[in-house]
Amino acid sequence: AQRVTQPEKLLSVFKGAPVELKCNYSYSGSPELFWYVQYSRQRLQLLLRHISRESIKGFTADLNKGETSFHLKKPFAQEEDSAMYYCALVNAGGTSYGKLTFGQGTILTVHP
Amino acid sequence: SAVISQKPSRDICQRGTSLTIQCQVDSQVTMMFWYRQQPGQSLTLIATANQGSEATYESGFVIDKFPISRPNLTFSTLTVSNMSPEDSSIYLCSVMTGISYEQYFGPGTRLTVT
Numbered sequence: 001a002q003r004v005t006q007p008e009k010l011l012s013v014f015k016g017a018p019v020e021l022k023c024n025y026s027y028s029g030s031p032e033l034f035w036y037v038q039y040s041r042q043r044l045q046l047l048l049r050h051i052s053r054e055s056i057k058g059f060t061a062d063l064n065k066g067e068t069s070f071h072l073k074k075p076f077a078q079e080e081d082s083a084m085y086y087c088a089l090v091n092a093g094g095t096s097y098g099k100l101t102f103g104q105g106t107i108l109t110v111h112p
Numbered sequence: 113s114a115v116i117s118q119k120p121s122r123d124i125c126q127r128g129t130s131l132t133i134q135c136q137v138d139s140q141v142t143m144m145f146w147y148r149q150q151p152g153q154s155l156t157l158i159a160t161a162n163q164g165s166e167a168t169y170e171s172g173f174v175i176d177k178f179p180i181s182r183p184n185l186t187f188s189t190l191t192v193s194n195m196s197p198e199d200s201s202i203y204l205c206s207v208m209t210g211i212s213y214e215q216y217f218g219p220g221t222r223l224t225v226t
Contacts, residue, residue, distance in 0.1 A: 032212070032213050034213075034214075034215075036217075043217055043218065043219045043220065044155075044204070044217040044220075045216075045217070046113075046214055046215070046216065049212060049213075049214060051212055052212070086154065086155070090213040090215075092213065095168060096157070096160075096168075096170065097143075097160075098143050098145065098160065098208050098213065098215070099145070099157045099160070099170070100145075100147075100155070100157065100206075100215060101157075102154040102155045102156075103154065104153075104154045105154055
């Protein structure tokens with residue numbers, strides 16, 4: 001069964017500090033991973049997908065198949081980054097095709 | 113991406129009653145999904161809404177409790193039947209546009225059952 005683990009429920013940093021939100025996964029096939037973000041009073045929105053290898057709002061995430069990790073990083077956190085972040089894995093085949101399995105989420109707070 | 117709306121945005125219902133949640137997308141999409149987010153929990157997939165056929169339910173979810181319709185490629189409904197307080201959750205629909213498995217979410221329906 002596929003599984004996503006985000007070990008930190010809460011993460012606090014100061015503005016300008018680096019931030020890393022951890023995500024580990026378990027999946028038997030070739031993983032397709034995403035980071036979603038939910039700002040206060042807003043809907044869940046897609047932040048990053050690993051296949052694109054792009055940087056969005058200064059965030060990057062690298063898939064490490066050896067460590068089965070997909071950590072989200074930003075070198076200099078901003079107050080507007082404060083939000084709930086979810087790591088998610090998509091089922092790319094079978095009867096649950098398209099199913100997203102979410103981690104428990106990490107609440108990031110960036111202090112001024 | 114796709115623009116997704118849900119109705120109602122929230123509701124307070126009495127136990128034993130049913131509520132139907134609507135999800136409307138501004139463009140035709142191949143796949144639509146319904147998720148549940150219980151208080152303090154992450155999102156869990158309820159079912160995949162299939163156009164023209166019965167929905168595909170995940171383990172732990174059954175059609176009698178969560179009947180789903182999808183009459184066309186832009187609209188779906190989820191009904192929460194015979195509600196109990198344990199059904200108090202946020203219910204979200206999502207769509208997959210076919211580009212690299214990207215999914216986009218509606219704003220959610222916050223349901224409270226008393």
